[in-house]
Amino acid sequence: MTPLDQALDEAPDQELEQELRRERAHHEACRAAQAAMAEGAQEHVVTGQDVSASGADAEVLGFELRSHAKRLREEADRPLFFGRLDFGHGEAAADHRGQRYYIGRRRITEEVAAPPLVVDWRAPVSQAFYQASAREPRGVEIRRRFGWAPWSSGAPEDLTSLEDELLTAARPFAPDGRTDLDGRTDLDGRTDLDVRPGPDGRPDQAGRGGAGGAPGGILASEIERPRVGPMRDIAATIQPEQDDLVRAALDSSLCVQGAPGTGKTAVGLHRAAYLLYTYPQRIQRAGLLILGPNPAFLSYIADVLPSLGEFDVRQSTVDEEIGRHPVRAVDSERAAALKHDARMAEVLRRALYARVGGQRDRPMRPVEVADGSYRWRVPVDELERIVAEAREEEPPYAIGRERIRVRVAEVLRGQAERRAGPPGGQWLRRVQRSRPVSAFVDAVWPGVQPEEVVAALLGDAGELAAAAAGVLTEDEQRALLWPKAPRSWRSVRWSAADLVLLDEVAGLMDRPEGYGHVVVDEAQDLSPMQCRAIARRSGFGSLTVLGDLAQGTTPWAARDWPEHLAHLGRPRTAVVPLTTGFRVPAAVLELANRLLEPIGAAVPRARSLRRDGELRVRRVPDPAAPDLEAATVQAVRTALTREGSTGVIAADEPSASRLRDVLGAAGIETGTADDMGAAARVTVLPGTLAKGLEYDHVIVVEPAAVVDAEERGLNRLYVVLTRAVSRLDVLHHRPLPAALTGSPDQP
Numbered sequence: 001m002t003p004l005d006q007a008l009d010e011a012p013d014q015e016l017e018q019e020l021r022r023e024r025a026h027h028e029a030c031r032a033a034q035a036a037m038a039e040g041a042q043e044h045v046v047t048g049q050d051v052s053a054s055g056a057d058a059e060v061l062g063f064e065l066r067s068h069a070k071r072l073r074e075e076a077d078r079p080l081f082f083g084r085l086d087f088g089h090g091e092a093a094a095d096h097r098g099q100r101y102y103i104g105r106r107r108i109t110e111e112v113a114a115p116p117l118v119v120d121w122r123a124p125v126s127q128a129f130y131q132a133s134a135r136e137p138r139g140v141e142i143r144r145r146f147g148w149a150p151w152s153s154g155a156p157e158d159l160t161s162l163e164d165e166l167l168t169a170a171r172p173f174a175p176d177g178r179t180d181l182d183g184r185t186d187l188d189g190r191t192d193l194d195v196r197p198g199p200d201g202r203p204d205q206a207g208r209g210g211a212g213g214a215p216g217g218i219l220a221s222e223i224e225r226p227r228v229g230p231m232r233d234i235a236a237t238i239q240p241e242q243d244d245l246v247r248a249a250l251d252s253s254l255c256v257q258g259a260p261g262t263g264k265t266a267v268g269l270h271r272a273a274y275l276l277y278t279y280p281q282r283i284q285r286a287g288l289l290i291l292g293p294n295p296a297f298l299s300y301i302a303d304v305l306p307s308l309g310e311f312d313v314r315q316s317t318v319d320e321e322i323g324r325h326p327v328r329a330v331d332s333e334r335a336a337a338l339k340h341d342a343r344m345a346e347v348l349r350r351a352l353y354a355r356v357g358g359q360r361d362r363p364m365r366p367v368e369v370a371d372g373s374y375r376w377r378v379p380v381d382e383l384e385r386i387v388a389e390a391r392e393e394e395p396p397y398a399i400g401r402e403r404i405r406v407r408v409a410e411v412l413r414g415q416a417e418r419r420a421g422p423p424g425g426q427w428l429r430r431v432q433r434s435r436p437v438s439a440f441v442d443a444v445w446p447g448v449q450p451e452e453v454v455a456a457l458l459g460d461a462g463e464l465a466a467a468a469a470g471v472l473t474e475d476e477q478r479a480l481l482w483p484k485a486p487r488s489w490r491s492v493r494w495s496a497a498d499l500v501l502l503d504e505v506a507g508l509m510d511r512p513e514g515y516g517h518v519v520v521d522e523a524q525d526l527s528p529m530q531c532r533a534i535a536r537r538s539g540f541g542s543l544t545v546l547g548d549l550a551q552g553t554t555p556w557a558a559r560d561w562p563e564h565l566a567h568l569g570r571p572r573t574a575v576v577p578l579t580t581g582f583r584v585p586a587a588v589l590e591l592a593n594r595l596l597e598p599i600g601a602a603v604p605r606a607r608s609l610r611r612d613g614e615l616r617v618r619r620v621p622d623p624a625a626p627d628l629e630a631a632t633v634q635a636v637r638t639a640l641t642r643e644g645s646t647g648v649i650a651a652d653e654p655s656a657s658r659l660r661d662v663l664g665a666a667g668i669e670t671g672t673a674d675d676m677g678a679a680a681r682v683t684v685l686p687g688t689l690a691k692g693l694e695y696d697h698v699i700v701v702e703p704a705a706v707v708d709a710e711e712r713g714l715n716r717l718y719v720v721l722t723r724a725v726s727r728l729d730v731l732h733h734r735p736l737p738a739a740l741t742g743s744p745d746q747p
């Protein structure tokens, strides 16, 4: 029994009604304050435009204030809080003794200096809302959760229920955890509901790891609500072990190994919002980047941060980040795998630095600079020393060039100084840029483009052999070589994997400006070379790495975290498991978990919080359907009789588009994975795009074809089967993959 059920059981209805009325009144007050805040922001827009110093300033300031005002207005009809904390009077309550706080997505105040009507969920005091338990109440007497009628933009919010957990009891609980304590609480004379500690009378239900037990009523209905459209935030129901990750300090990098549906993506996004709130200066200066696997996934998660009040976060894919050129060529599987191999980093480094020192057939000559009636001269042995030293220091390539220039000029300055006293800064700059010095720099440390280096390497067997000696076998070198050298590096048609190589070389030349924090989702799928590209972009910042080794589907997917984290430049990062599943119902998870052994990934299994799911496995033809297409139409029609979204997942794009046609012919409107905004309730997608997404009802068509479609087909099937929130239909004509039926209790 949930606390609310219990409360309803024992508290007279009118008492609950009265309490709801009081809370609605508080919400009205918050609403009014929020409207005033929005109005204030609007006034700032006007004054901001008037007072700013220049036209350009006015434009920037005006834009920012306008967007802030607009955001506040847009949030106007959303419930403004989801929780409440009533602190007790004991020592543990510290500064919050006797205080009551409402917790919401945004801070709301009547005036700047007044205590807030609603505290931001990310504020330090709000942490108790997520972490306090009967075992460790953190000074909290009552934690209240609010249940709102499903909210949709434009409709007024409606508070329909509330649920209290009594964390500090007046008398000790009985040894079996049950108690007949009344727990009557009277805070400020405002709360007079009879509430008993925890569901089942168990005081520690809300204890740490509470997510492993049966969730309470409001949490359960949040987890089990039907899904429609894009992903939503979980600020109201973050679980303690998720909260630990969300609130980890900015300086520490994290790696989360989490089974499907354990909330990795949700944790990553809420962590981003937390960091922006907690370290505004550091993060806003350096920026925060969220990396996802593909545009369909990015459009699925796009609304979460804005709904938490954060609009200025870059959400992108690795391919987009390193996309210096459009992709206009396709590699063989072998060549692509080699280009993504970590050994390429060394080959490229050698290829670039092979240019340093000048050409062997052209001996070095002294550098001579004319200066009025003088002629200054740097002899060859000195020049050789300068180049050797700079090379040994291994600076980024572009900096190496400047170092040579400065040091040669320095020798010349010494000579001039001995003759005529210290020359000025202008003299030095002129010498540094003089033609003989520049010609020397160009000869011994030539300026190059990354494209030039990569094209020369892949287009010339001799150059590749020199750079890859002892690193790649001859056979591997042959697989990498282009069939014919391009006429110029400017005309090369680059493949996706070539862009990774170009980024590596660009990174050797200049360190890219890094982000303050990068959240990397589906990180198991990155290649070592992609990991290096991310490491370069987070040099002085930290990383949140989210993934699941069992869901690795690329040819280069990670098989263990420590090695992968080393490629990401964070070798000693702790790997934290998440195992409580919030998406996939137990019956479905049990089926999917059968794949874990044949997949061979050493990962902890998920335990589902959901008991409500349905799983149907149907072999076609059967009396009701002559083939898979007819069975799919039937399954979709049944799915449409229920609430929520439906995803039809086929092995590849040709089969998905055929199913789209068949469903269209049957009068069923369908959408594709990347049009989140579309009205269609049915999405048809290939297995390759299913990663990270979820649908209430999933229909998997021909699992054996999913397995056959690619090298890591079993991993792909594991991903595909774990997309279902409530119901999974498996339709097959071919026998099911043995890995699924292997266990005695066949589906």
Ligand SMILES: Nc1ncnc2c1ncn2[C@@H]1O[C@H](COP(=O)(O)OP(=O)(O)OP(=O)(O)O)[C@@H](O)[C@H]1O
Residues within 6 Å of the ligand: 222, 223, 232, 233, 234, 237, 238, 239, 242, 258, 259, 260, 261, 262, 263, 264, 265, 266, 267, 548, 551, 582, 583, 691, 692, 693, 694, 722
């Ligand atoms: N604490 C929570 N309260 C309510 N819902 C939650 C909670 N944690 C996760 N969820 C929901 O569970 C679902 C799965 O979460 P999410 O997509 O973040 O999992 P994931 O680990 O990234 O899954 P996958 O590996 O399959 O991509 C989402 O709908 C998310 O909103």
